[in-house]
Amino acid sequence: xxxxxxxxxxxxxxxxxxxxxxxxxxxxxxxxxxxxxxxxxxxxxxxxxxxxxxxxxxxxxxxxxxxxxxxxxxxxxxxxxxxxxxxxxxxxxxxxxxxxxxxxxxxxxxxxxxxxxxxxxxxxxxxxxxxxxxxxxxxxxxxxxxxxxxxxxxxxxxxxxxxxxxxxxxxxxxxxxxxxxxxxxxxxxxxxxxxxxxxxxxxxxxxxxxxxxxxxxxxxxxxxxxxxxxxxxxxxxxxxxxxxxxxxxxxxxxxxxxxxxxxxxxxxxxxxxxxxxxxxxxxxxxxxxxxxxxxxxxxxxxxxxxxxxxxxxxxxxxxxxxxxxxxxxxxxxxxxxxxxxxxxxxxxxxxxxx
Amino acid sequence: xxxxxxxxxxxxxxxxxxxxxxxxxxxxxxxxxxxxxxxxxxxxxxxxxxxxxxxxxxxxxxxxxxxxxxxxxxxxxxxxxxxxxxxxxxxxxxxxxxxxxxxxxxxxxxxxxxxxxxxxxxxxxxxxxxxxxxxxxxxxxxxxxxxxxxxxxxxxxxxxxxxxxxxxxxxxxxxxxxxxxxxxxxxxxxxxxxxxxxxxxxxxxx
Numbered sequence: 001x002x003x004x005x006x007x008x009x010x011x012x013x014x015x016x017x018x019x020x021x022x023x024x025x026x027x028x029x030x031x032x033x034x035x036x037x038x039x040x041x042x043x044x045x046x047x048x049x050x051x052x053x054x055x056x057x058x059x060x061x062x063x064x065x066x067x068x069x070x071x072x073x074x075x076x077x078x079x080x081x082x083x084x085x086x087x088x089x090x091x092x093x094x095x096x097x098x099x100x101x102x103x104x105x106x107x108x109x110x111x112x113x114x115x116x117x118x119x120x121x122x123x124x125x126x127x128x129x130x131x132x133x134x135x136x137x138x139x140x141x142x143x144x145x146x147x148x149x150x151x152x153x154x155x156x157x158x159x160x161x162x163x164x165x166x167x168x169x170x171x172x173x174x175x176x177x178x179x180x181x182x183x184x185x186x187x188x189x190x191x192x193x194x195x196x197x198x199x200x201x202x203x204x205x206x207x208x209x210x211x212x213x214x215x216x217x218x219x220x221x222x223x224x225x226x227x228x229x230x231x232x233x234x235x236x237x238x239x240x241x242x243x244x245x246x247x248x249x250x251x252x253x254x255x256x257x258x259x260x261x262x263x264x265x266x267x268x269x270x271x272x273x274x275x276x277x278x279x280x281x282x283x284x285x286x287x288x289x290x291x292x293x294x295x296x297x298x299x300x301x302x303x304x305x306x307x308x309x310x311x312x313x314x315x316x317x318x319x320x321x322x323x324x325x326x327x328x329x330x331x332x333x334x335x336x337x338x339x340x341x342x343x344x345x346x347x348x349x350x351x352x353x354x
Numbered sequence: 355x356x357x358x359x360x361x362x363x364x365x366x367x368x369x370x371x372x373x374x375x376x377x378x379x380x381x382x383x384x385x386x387x388x389x390x391x392x393x394x395x396x397x398x399x400x401x402x403x404x405x406x407x408x409x410x411x412x413x414x415x416x417x418x419x420x421x422x423x424x425x426x427x428x429x430x431x432x433x434x435x436x437x438x439x440x441x442x443x444x445x446x447x448x449x450x451x452x453x454x455x456x457x458x459x460x461x462x463x464x465x466x467x468x469x470x471x472x473x474x475x476x477x478x479x480x481x482x483x484x485x486x487x488x489x490x491x492x493x494x495x496x497x498x499x500x501x502x503x504x505x506x507x508x509x510x511x512x513x514x515x516x517x518x519x520x521x522x523x524x525x526x527x528x529x530x531x532x533x534x535x536x537x538x539x540x541x542x543x544x545x546x547x548x549x550x551x552x553x554x555x556x557x558x559x560x
Binding site: 013014017018020023027028057058061062063065066067068072073076077079080081083084087151185187188217232233234 | 383387390391394395398399402403407408409410412413415416419420423424454503504506507508510513528531532535536538539
């Protein structure tokens with residue numbers, strides 16, 4: 001850009017502020033611009049104050065910064081690369097065989113982290129012509145992130161399992177079978193609500209109910225005969241396998257729990273984030289009793305927790321419990337309850353009054 | 355050879371031109387990942403000014419890059435990658451926010467989503483009175499004015515790019531920008547001593 005310095009001889013501070021060429025110097029100075037304005041000020045020293053004022057105003061404008069965590073960026077990149085791979089894999093004839101393309105993607109993804117996840121995808125990819133169903137499960141005390149062929153993502157809580165067909169045919173519904181607890185972030189494939197195709201549907205099957213969605217995020221916890229579904233965003237449909245209840249369309253923030261054995265059913269609203277705090281290794285139940293917390297820890301860590309008496313189990317505990325490992329969780333519990341932790345044997349823990 | 359700019363933003367401008375895009379089409383996945391990560395950070399930051407729903411923002415960026423990948427050959431004809439990326443992201447975000455608004459039966463999103471006023475800051479701690487004056491000035495700006503200021507002075511985009519992103523004429527962009535800057539200036543009664551101090555700091559920083 002060229003500009004004549006004559007233009008600026010009558011400028012006041014506010015004129016400088018609004019002048020794009022002047023702004024350019026403040027936003028992205030370079031030698032050329034520095035030279036121009038130095039030269040101008042040398043010729044019009046009376047403009048010094050106006051220029052400085054204008055600069056100060058512009059330099060002072062700032063915005064709060066919201067940067068994503070590196071982890072989020074990497075996961076998103078991996079998800080995207082995987083989605084590209086899938087979309088290209090769908091076309092049979094290609095100049096380059098997409099295994100080599102995948103190898104390239106794999107290397108790139110590895111550079112940016114998420115290696116374990118990518119390796120998981122790779123094994124899934126190369127085995128894809130053998131097994132009919134793929135299963136991913138977690139040990140006690142461990143979480144796992146799973147990327148599905150449609151680039152939906154699942155965070156699998158400890159001691160849980162999902163299964164899905166290796167072949168995600170575009171003409172079929174997307175289906176996942178869950179035991180345990182998982183958070184689902186389902187990719188919405190089709191924004192056109194008037195024309196929903198089979199593949200746009202995503203179904204999670206649990207022992208007692210099915211959750212059907214188009215694209216949303218939600219948490220399902222299926223333990224001890226009880227299934228609990230918490231919707232974070234979007235809309236989902238629940239259908240009950242024994243037809244004991246009508247189908248339910250859930251709205252964000254709703255929680256539905258169902259236990260056919262005990263004929264227990266409830267539909268309430270809550271803060272959905274509390275139900276998914278386990279992803280951040282925190283347990284944030286709603287005003288829970290010690291019994292409920294102990295049951296949760298048992299399910300996640302695979303140890304038996306015995307409370308000295310019933311009164312202890314009925315006490316309520318506010319605030320988060322760390323789930324980083326069982327010791328941390330027990331430490332918090334025992335501090336709040338003033339109990340001691342006794343390890344009876346490798347699989348049994350007793351909380352006893354101090 | 356590029357001149358090393360000293361900039362006022364933390365997020366560096368992204369090196370993106372036709373040549374880079376041609377490399378990407380030819381299979382340079384590293385360049386592509388770099389572009390993805392660079393724009394992800396920027397658009398995430400931008401989107402957060404409209405909504406706190408980070409999952410939604412991530413979704414929009416995913417969708418935008420899928421669209422772009424789908425027409426990657428056409429992308430060679432794009433004049434300004436910045437305005438293309440920002441405006442497609444913005445379009446997707448607004449659409450999704452409207453859809454989300456419908457499902458929770460709220461009328462909140464009948465109009466365009468608003469660029470939040472909470473996030474426009476004045477860099478340096480000055481005295482409390484001035485802070486308050488500024489704060490009220492910021493509230494006086496319309497969401498669109500705040501967004502224009504953000505795109506120009508935080509993202510460092512050109513008037514042409516800002517116009518494309520806001521989907522208005524360049525002339526209208528000049529108007530919006532001038533009006534918002536004067537409102538801000540009005541409330542920024544900086545004593546000259548402070549001005550000079552600020553400039554010194556600016557020089558030190560650079």
